[in-house]
Amino acid sequence: MIKIIQQNIFRFFSLFLIVCLLPIAVNNYSPEKEGYNLLAAEEKKKKRKRAKLPSKKAQKIMQQVQPLLEAESWDEAEMLISQIGMGEKFSGTDRGVMYFYLGYIYFSTEEYDQAMDSYIALINEEEADYRQQNQARYSLAQLSYINEDYRAAEKYLLAWIENEEMPSSQAYSLLATTYYQLQEFKNAKNNIEIAISMAEEKEVPILDENGEETGEVKPGIGRENDYLLKMAIFNELKENLDVLPIYEILVQHYPKKQYWVQLSGLYGSRDRQMDQMSALEAAYEDELLDKQREFVALSQLLFLHQNPHKAALVMSDGFSQGIIKEEEKTLKALAQYWHASKELKKAKPYYKKAANVSEKGEIFIFLGQVHFGLDEFKDAEEAIRSGIKKGQLKDEAGAYMLLGQVQFERQKWDEAITTFRKTIDVAESQYSDKKKKEKAKKKKLQDQARGPGGLSDLAPTLLHLLNLPKPKAMTGSTLIEPINLPKKPNLIPQPA
Numbered sequence: 001m002i003k004i005i006q007q008n009i010f011r012f013f014s015l016f017l018i019v020c021l022l023p024i025a026v027n028n029y030s031p032e033k034e035g036y037n038l039l040a041a042e043e044k045k046k047k048r049k050r051a052k053l054p055s056k057k058a059q060k061i062m063q064q065v066q067p068l069l070e071a072e073s074w075d076e077a078e079m080l081i082s083q084i085g086m087g088e089k090f091s092g093t094d095r096g097v098m099y100f101y102l103g104y105i106y107f108s109t110e111e112y113d114q115a116m117d118s119y120i121a122l123i124n125e126e127e128a129d130y131r132q133q134n135q136a137r138y139s140l141a142q143l144s145y146i147n148e149d150y151r152a153a154e155k156y157l158l159a160w161i162e163n164e165e166m167p168s169s170q171a172y173s174l175l176a177t178t179y180y181q182l183q184e185f186k187n188a189k190n191n192i193e194i195a196i197s198m199a200e201e202k203e204v205p206i207l208d209e210n211g212e213e214t215g216e217v218k219p220g221i222g223r224e225n226d227y228l229l230k231m232a233i234f235n236e237l238k239e240n241l242d243v244l245p246i247y248e249i250l251v252q253h254y255p256k257k258q259y260w261v262q263l264s265g266l267y268g269s270r271d272r273q274m275d276q277m278s279a280l281e282a283a284y285e286d287e288l289l290d291k292q293r294e295f296v297a298l299s300q301l302l303f304l305h306q307n308p309h310k311a312a313l314v315m316s317d318g319f320s321q322g323i324i325k326e327e328e329k330t331l332k333a334l335a336q337y338w339h340a341s342k343e344l345k346k347a348k349p350y351y352k353k354a355a356n357v358s359e360k361g362e363i364f365i366f367l368g369q370v371h372f373g374l375d376e377f378k379d380a381e382e383a384i385r386s387g388i389k390k391g392q393l394k395d396e397a398g399a400y401m402l403l404g405q406v407q408f409e410r411q412k413w414d415e416a417i418t419t420f421r422k423t424i425d426v427a428e429s430q431y432s433d434k435k436k437k438e439k440a441k442k443k444k445l446q447d448q449a450r451g452p453g454g455l456s457d458l459a460p461t462l463l464h465l466l467n468l469p470k471p472k473a474m475t476g477s478t479l480i481e482p483i484n485l486p487k488k489p490n491l492i493p494q495p496a
Contacts, residue, residue, distance in 0.1 A: 069104070186237070281298060305464055332354040381407065396430065
């Protein structure tokens, strides 16, 4: 299971790489956690710098650039915003704005080196707005991550957190991911737990069917990849983690097949069979199951919990989709589910197919039972005879008894009497064979007990422990090894 989790981790790492260069969302996070301190946040608020506004001339250019960015007219937007760097009348604040927009453009066009140059220039511009500078740090962290320069990503993220009034949970997620790549798993663990706590403690508005806020709130939820990363980190640290609650969260908020299947397996390992069945059934209802073993497992659980009809429907669906192969065990299972559902006509064709490919005669006997139940006595007799002929029956006497009943229904009196007499002979033989096997098993156990190191040595050992003499007629020897203890020294002074 852990291998599956690790595979999923890297699929979701890419989500961290989506850059938001607009103001980063702030979370209302109050409890003190490792890596985040409320007092430190308040101190940041006190030391907050005043925002620096660009000149009117620069603002006019920015207004023209904005629709070009929305239309993804990157070349035109670049040419227009670059005018700020060509005039002497523009301030350092104006140039900071230019670097900010250029970084955005280059990032969007995947020109990452140029994007990094723009953001570094923005940070180094003394007159630039501090908010844009800090957003540049966050973008540099993401770009460094893309370039697999994880140490640089760590540096920029820590700087962003230091300068951000209220750091977002997303930043801690990215920091945890960075530490994971650096194999600094303890740091990764601390930061992913902060990220999840921040997300879960945030209150989220409840929306109605029209997407409008109802005025009520609910607890927040962490990002899907955060939970996956947490499991992977704990695995790397070889620390125990109860993953069951995590998978319960994942199936509720991020329902995917692998989560339902893994959750079902976890329930099964804890002997919670009803929950195990419910998890697989939910995945089936959402049309997420696509493997034979999943359909078979769900059908078996449904059958065990007294729902053979639903079990048969699931198996039939698997056959119709081509997911379940027609082989003896699957055909027999479906036949038995229909049989238990008293759908004898539906059970019959599957018993026939299974019986024809089986090396044993047992399934022919089941087929005979179905024919008998449908008053198809001739077909029943043929099926039972085929089963007896093929042999390897668990209850041969029972097969002959059924055959006699069928012959009786067909008014084949003489044959029925002969078959019933045969039933008695076979039953006596089965009983005799059973007794012989039980006797042989008993003898084997007795021989083992009487052998060296067996129960024959138990009585002498007990006598030894009780310090009692062993009778001469007793066989066996004590299992206790004798211990020769040294004599105590004489501590009384002796005469010279």
